[in-house]
Amino acid sequence: MSADARRLRPVDVVIVGGGWAGSIMAKEMTEAGRSVVMLERGADRSTAADGAYPASLDELEANFRYRLFQDLSKNTVTIRNNSQQTALPYRRMSAFLPGEGVGGAGLHWSGVHFRMPPDDLRLRSRVIEKYGRRFIPEGMNLQDYGVTYEELEPFFDKAEKVFGTSGEAYMVDGKVVGNGNVFSPSRSDTFPLPALKDVYTAHLFRKAAAEVGFHPYSLPAANASRQYVNPYGVQMGPCNFCGYCSGYACYMYSKASPNVNILPVLRRHPLFELRPRCHVLRVEKDADGRRATGVTYTDAQGQVFTQPAELVILTAFQFHNVRLMLLSGIGRPYDPVHNEGVVGRNFVYQNVTTSTVWLDPKVETNQYIGAGGGGVAFDDFNSENFDHGPLGFVGGSPVWVNQAGVRAIAAANAGGPPGTPRWGSAWKAGMIDTYRHSLRIDAHGANMAYRDVYLDLDPTWKDAYGQPLLRMTFDWKDNDIRMNRYVVDRIGDVAKAMGARRTHLVRREFGVPFDTRQYQTTHLGGGAVMGEDPQTSALNRYLQSWDVHNVFVIGANAFPQGTGYNPTGMVAALAYWAAHHIRTTYLAQPGPLAG
Amino acid sequence: MQGVAGVAACSTFLSSRMRAATPPAKAYTPRFFDGAEWDFLLAACDRLIPADENGPGALALDVPRFLDMQMDTPYAHGAQWFMDGPFVQGPDNLGYQLPYDPRTLYRRGIAGMNAHAATRHGRPFASLAPSVQDELLQAAEKGTLAFGDIPSRVFFDQLLANVMEGAFSDPVHGGNTRLGGWVMLGFPGARADFMDWVDRYGAHYPLGSISISGETA
Known part of the structure; x- marks a missing residue:
């Protein structure tokens, strides 16, 4: 050839x-x-x-017609849960969204x-x-x-310097310098930019996590918290929390990209x-x-x-x-x-589940405000930061509120609390209440x-x-499911401290195979x-x-x-x-x- | 040269939107769906998102017009799906494995719904009482009907997903008329600047929704 x-x-x-x-x-x-x-x-x-404003802020084109993503019609993968099955083509974008x-x-x-x-x-x-x-x-x-x-x-x-990353350091050259992640290792320098402001939900999560005794920190975000010029001499603008990060080219030149x-x-x-x-x-x-x-x-x-x-x-x-x-x-x-x-x-994925917490109906969570990398996390159950001995599993999960901006079609599809129909007047009421008054917490596990x-x-x-x-050939394994369930239970403690009106903890279930139809992550x-x-x-x-x-x-x-x-x-x-x-x-x- | 090509691509992208001037809803004549299909869509949309005390329904939001306009896009022709054979059916969790694009799913699914309505109730779907329509939609959602080799759940999920898109996407696509879907949700649309609002904790955001074309509500 x-x-x-x-x-x-x-x-x-x-x-x-x-x-x-x-x-x-x-x-x-x-x-x-x-x-x-x-x-x-x-x-x-x-x-x-x-990333032209405002034409590019089109949720249908960006997130449901995959304007910036891989053209599956030309090239995709096949997937099966185990080697006894026939793998079938991944014909529509769903579980993961590779770029192009x-x-x-x-x-x-x-x-x-x-x-x-x-x-x-x-x-x-x-x-x-x-x-x-x-x-x-x-x-x-x-x-x-x-x-x-x-x-x-x-x-x-x-x-970090090339990306213009915003964050708060904990330790530089062995000395504690700030309120960053206490589990993070020493750094040779601080982040090039200070941490992004907390959106309201992240602010509430930070308070509640600290009350429970965990160690919340600002997620390191390649969304510039200030105007910035990187070592190559290119300029970034400050993130304005527009809520159009994931799936979009950043019209503010704030999100780092090649x-x-x-x-x-x-x-x-x-x-x-x-x-x-x-x-x-x-x-x-x-x-x-x-x-x-x-x-x-x-x-x-x-x-x-x-x-x-x-x-x-x-x-x-x-x-x-x-x-x-x-x-x-x-x-x-x-x-x-x-x-x-x-x-x-050693083909691997990311073991993520997302739980939802409903707050008092007087509290508006403004989920349309967001920065893709922004939010608050705690690492008390990530990596080797906790004793796995009595728990009997390998791996861990950071836990976070990473409100990247929830837009209208996504909100409609997310619907209401468990048990709510997917359409009709009951869906409408539950969906509106959920969009206006809830927040999402991820266990973003290994x-x-x-x-x-x-x-x-x-x-x-x-x-x-x-x-x-x-x-x-991929499926979830008991070790990873047990890890997820242990960490998600800790989310329950935080939700309680937030004064949750209702909590829907989502845990990975034993015996439920990897499902290619549901978006999980592209990691x-x-x-x-x-x-x-x-x-x-x-x-x-x-x-x-x-x-x-x-x-x-x-x-x-x-x-x-x-x-x-x-x-x-x-x-x-x-x-x-x-x-x-x-x-x-x-x-x-x-x-x-x-x- | 590449930069110039990029700009040209962009202006095509923009002008194709501007050209796709949305015809007025009342006078809208569907281009893809025929009379019987259109009647089904009007009736089904009204059940999936009914008008009620929480806000407008799918008809006031012109979701049927959105659906018809979508049928003209590459998406509806399956251009974004891997459509090469062989087509082998497997467990549900391995995803969609039928050889049909969205246009075909609509054509065969609507015919199937009307056939079930005729067999059970002697009339097409659109002529049935709302409670009977709901029963048929629920059966389709559960997957207890079949339209040839198309499980009813596949058609129902396709329809529901597109109805939600129509009610809540930017009006440039033909639905979400007068930004009614966004107002109902409290979604500001293309506002996209919360620099001075991000840390105003608990305060109500005062500006209304705005679309890509500048329409406000």
């Missing part, structure tokens, strides 16, 4: 995917003096066009911007130290990342070329398969090109990175029967990795280019994980393929297991970490960075 492809002029670096990871890597590689071509399968996008177009999911995300907790980075070691090896349930592939918080700290810091924070500088760089509407089919390798020679892609007209490059960096969305590795024969595919191979192994939860190529369905769809992870052992990781600790040394794979695919936090902050830090080692070591002497 490649013989038919038109061969293009070689470049130093080809980057697959124009989201956060791709934009960061492109910026770093052009800074290092390398020529870069970035291939993005979706349309070119900018805040000026896609320049900026990727980074254009329409919400903006919650975390650092990974130190314990989560070495979770296997930590669990064994605290509870012993036998505490790890049979079939759970618990692993360390192979990189520590101390090693990543400069890159977390850099990402389009606002990096690409305006990158687009002007003479060594950088962006090619939108170019869908990469595979990474090409040399005769012995140990070195990548470039990528082959098809453009909007269906013409096929091969772009030769010295370095191939995959920065597509989590599962697209895994699929490209499988389609290209990079790394050994995972075999769940023999528990061997690595590409597709999902562990299991031997029989994985990604591979589907034997039946193909995409618009004739290549097999990716197949997801998918794993499948091509980083680590220090090539038997259990597809990438070394620098996110370099163990097998093909000039292929780096950046994304949430690198997470060995799920975490309670949102993934973007970690993805950005990993991009800067990998870029640092490429720039300081790899470029001068290409070869494996770990051995």
